[in-house]
Amino acid sequence: MDRRQLMQRSTGLLALAAAVLPARTSAQESATHHHDHAAMLAARKGSKPKRFTGLIAPFQACTAAAAACIDHCQVLLSQGDKAMAACLRSALDCDVTCNAVLKAATLNSDFTPALARTAVDAMEACVKACKPHVDHHVECKNCHDACLAAIEAARKVA
16 A cells, blocks of 8 residues: 555545544533533532641741742852751752642641651751751741741641
């Protein structure tokens, strides 16, 4: 079979498929998807009361502050300031554990208290590592303070 015959056969198969399969417009697909998503959210809302809303704001602030601290530490380390290594390591640990708590709290997960206990350990290490830098670097001070606030919130649910 040459190329021209292959193209004609493919075009014929596409026409057959278009005739046989029901046509759905993108508007119909969007409406169906939206309806399915709305039904899922309604079912989820009715399943459990939101128990961890008190963690969301402090953990959002903590993850934002940790991210800024991480960026700042990386810049200083790239300039040869090795004193920031422990701060960077603890901010990375803090960031990953706090993001896990934030996600779990948002989803109303039963694992939120256990994750919050783990995050408290990471945030306490971050507070300790940031403390020597709070008078010199605003990013470290913000991270330090945000960790303390999130620790307080976590202890209420953990």
